[in-house]
Amino acid sequence: MDHRENLCLLTDLYQLTMAQSYFESGKFEPATFSLFIRSYPPHRGYFLAAGLEDVLNFLRDFAFDQESVDYLRSTQIFADAFLDFLSGLRFTGEVWAIPEGRLFFKDEPILEITAPIVEAQIVETFVINQIHLQTLIATKAARCVHAAQGRAVVDFSLRRTHGIDAGMKVARSSFLAGFSATSNVLAGRRHGIPIVGTMAHSFVSSFEREIDAFLSFARSFPDNSTLLIDTYDPLAGARKAVEVACELARSGHHLRAVRIDSGDLVRLGREVRRILDDAGLQEVKIIGSGGLDEYDLAAFSEANAPYDSYGVGTQMGVSGDAPWSDIAYKLVEYNGRPVLKLSTGKVSLPGRKQIFRFVDSQGRLQKDTITLREENLAGAEPLLKKVMEEGKAIGPYPTLKEIRERCAQGLSCLDEKIKAIRDPQTYPVELSPRLRGLQEEIEQQVVQSQ
């Protein structure tokens, strides 16, 4: 697995070769890099910020241990003087960032790092890797929560997330976006997220008769059993669940829920609800699962399917319809000189920036304006906060619960048309006249100077 002491090498080789060239050219001036997403993935109208805590921890602990330097030496790519320099390198810069759980939009800087150029450059790979994944998943998860229209949604994705780190980050990112719980026990332990679980088809098949599997499980968890009823036939399974519920009731316990994991979930949900209700089991809940995504949940909400909660796995855990976003970390200022990149379709905004958010009297989001850092727009909230100074995080991190509440609050203030599951409207994001003027000026300068 991944050991903290090695993460300095979890980077692209070019970060290190560029660093040597900066070092040998005597380039140690401060640089500002800006992290932003260039475009919305399909059907997305907003993003949710996530991953900052991991980035700040990484920057705080950033250092090349001796074994890593020895490995670099063994590659024969690097000069000894540079490797000595690397041994003493720490991150000493400052970070401005949108706090986790806040909404943001395309082209807006999620974070800006200012540090001597070697430091600001060399951390790029990790910074992108973590913010990309967590923002992508938090956004997908928020869409699922919105589509479920008040029904609880829980994270069942661990088996199909892309590896271990993703499994942990998906649990956290989906919880902060409004998921109620996770099946991932380690995430429960590490982050205090409520953990939930039902049973697998294999549990049922390991008994010769389905009813014996149900009874065995109910005896082990008499007040906390969710029976998976679709191993053979979901309606027959539901009738057996009724038998179990009656047996539990005789000893003063109750069946918590049944789960349906395959088939036509709308139709099956209704029929199973009727079987339960006819037996007087109105309090037994129904959980739906099986390859669900926000499009399914929206359809179930539309059909008013009688589910109390949903288990959402793969499609959320890998952001199935949009497994990546066009995130970029670009140099925007070097040694006081604003810079940008002109590559086809990849233009960036020069200079250190700020984002101002305008809301109406009820707190509803109206528009954002991206400005230069030193601008101040009256009546609007600056979104980028200074979160690290001289390599040290400023103040304690917010708790996951606080982030989750901030997120729910923000989403409740976003127009339904921007939150639409399909074909959302575009939220208005403007550039301030000064930023636009600088962009035009630098573009002309760049074209002329090359």
Added chain:
Amino acid sequence: MDHRENLCLLTDLYQLTMAQSYFESGKFEPATFSLFIRSYPPHRGYFLAAGLEDVLNFLRDFAFDQESVDYLRSTQIFADAFLDFLSGLRFTGEVWAIPEGRLFFKDEPILEITAPIVEAQIVETFVINQIHLQTLIATKAARCVHAAQGRAVVDFSLRRTHGIDAGMKVARSSFLAGFSATSNVLAGRRHGIPIVGTMAHSFVSSFEREIDAFLSFARSFPDNSTLLIDTYDPLAGARKAVEVACELARSGHHLRAVRIDSGDLVRLGREVRRILDDAGLQEVKIIGSGGLDEYDLAAFSEANAPYDSYGVGTQMGVSGDAPWSDIAYKLVEYNGRPVLKLSTGKVSLPGRKQIFRFVDSQGRLQKDTITLREENLAGAEPLLKKVMEEGKAIGPYPTLKEIRERCAQGLSCLDEKIKAIRDPQTYPVELSPRLRGLQEEIEQQVVQSQ
């Protein structure tokens, strides 16, 4: 980050609740679970096995440490007797698996685990997580290598892989599938994969003039420079690269390559090649990159675009067009009784199995037959090998280089129509008459007994 001692909790809660129920029901008989992929993702005609080494290490080290048990106790979900049992639990079973780097096809068991049912069940989440990711990526990477038609392909994906573990596993999986190198330095250190790197646009923008960036880099790496020429204008960039190459030549060095990362890569590649060739720089290579996938590479090969190698990032690293596969880990035998699941669209093959591969006199793959484990088909190779017995791995693991060679060998023997990048033909996979008979028999028994 993730610490090995905690991985016992990297599981779905239901694995633990089912385990308690098995424990309390006195169910300790051996169970066999089978891991397989139910269907091909779009445009896939084969899969490449990867991830077994991580699974075997996990099973070898499987144990609940005291802190993990304490956490489970704090949830108040579990009985004390069960938690004591969990403290002493180790994996004591046997594993049969397709070795890493071998080709396999849908419905074929990638691995089968036989162990007391608690042990075989409880490891499910990790086993799926690792084999799913690594098989998915190895398969995607093999498609890129095939599409590149002999040009080198290197892994540039680390910034957009889903987290740290994925970054490491993608580097390994793509290398075993035929990639030449990775930008991921830690993967280079851990797995001995060749590491490569060029420069970023930010490096170029940090200098006032592009040519100064190129000269600075070339001075640091006089025999190992790849210049990124599209920060402003790729053709102007190519002409500056010629200047740098001439300056290097005067001191007995040479420019290695240029990289184009945006725009119409086919047209730009040709024009840049002409600029280099006109300057007598036939030996300077051209690297293409920028959101490439196997469909792009196939188009470039078709157009005979003059690239020497490609950097492939996001699309391979997240398997962009198919970020998940329908992989499942199903109980197929319990206490000597073959079992299966009948849920809609999710039927599994009962019993312990083997796969036999038939090849022609040139070694070309003809067909596979899935059989019961004890069957033996003359003239065909059994694909599932016993790789773990009584919780101990059998023999040393193959080296990554051996796996990579095995993979190249296998792919060279697979029909072009099965390897097609779009709309591949279906490779023939049959069930033996005995397996088919057993499946029908168990289906009938199951239906009758419920």
